[in-house]
Amino acid sequence: MIRLIHGSDTAASRKKLQDTVNNINGETVYFNGNNLTLSELLLANEAASFFSSAKTIVIENFFKGVKQKEKDLIFDYVRKESGQNLIVFWEDREVSSKDKLFKKEEIFKYDFPKLLFKFLDDLGKQPAGVMLNYFHSLRKEKEAELIFALIVRQFRLLIMMSDAKIVASGKLAPWQITKFRQQAKNFPADSLMQNYRALLNIDYRLKSGLTPFKVDQLIDIFLVNL
Secondary structure, X not given: OEEEEEOOOHHHHHHHHHHHHHOOOOOEEEEEOOOOOHHHHHHHHHHHHHOOOOOEEEEEOOOXXXXXXXHHHHHHHHHHHOOOOEEEEEOOOOOHHHHHHOOHHHEEEOOOOHHHHHHHHXXXXXXXXXXXXXXXXXOOOOOHHHHHHHHHHHHHHHHHHHOOOOOOOOOOOHHHHHHHHHHHOOOOOOHXXXXXXXXXXXXXXXXXXXXXXOHHHHHHHHHHOO
């Protein structure tokens, strides 16, 4: 048996992976997909068969990076010889180009709502009323804590990319850098840092129990004053 768990919402995909592992009795073995060799997988998979004890084998980020002949051999083996074991491929991003390698019932995809990316990209561009509507719509699908964390991340990246002297670490594509720098222009020179500090203050008050408000209420207040 094999499964693919993937998508941009890694919190949800991780939960699915953990639920999968918890619902199956037996040992669980984890492998880094980039470093995995066929011999290591053979040993893990066939040892279970020898002792008649099923196990769950989790291979993380197998499809990330440069395609290698070894990976082709590993996947061919998994497809034919998984036996009584459950072999789960978990990816921290969407790997839709690999969907054809799996049957429909073997694929579990978890993505963020498209509105979430629009919400983040429109910070500083749309009026407060629009942003509040976005946020309240998103709350029907995602936790306020997750949305808050992504707002903090967005402002951190905006501050970094607003400085032309800062060179990206390589984790961002050129088009992403351009997008962040364009969005940063929607804020006055000192406003980005002020808003970031306001977000950090919200985080501190929440964690310290210094506010009677919930996180979604504090996000409302932040957006109104943005």
